[in-house]
Amino acid sequence: MAAQLGLTKRAIIKNTNKMQANGQIIHKGPKNGGHWEVIVKGEK
Numbered sequence: 001m002a003a004q005l006g007l008t009k010r011a012i013i014k015n016t017n018k019m020q021a022n023g024q025i026i027h028k029g030p031k032n033g034g035h036w037e038v039i040v041k042g043e044k
Contacts, residue, residue: 016036023039024039025037025039
């Protein structure tokens with residue numbers, strides 16, 4: 001992901017942590033092998 005976006009690995013981690021703290025994304029499944037889900041406002 002970092003290479004495709006032209007960012008560092010650290011920048012990706014920082015942004016996903018920020019998005020998770022803001023309730024914009026949630027992680028589903030095990031730590032290794034899970035996936036991220038985007039939360040859209042207004043959806044349940």
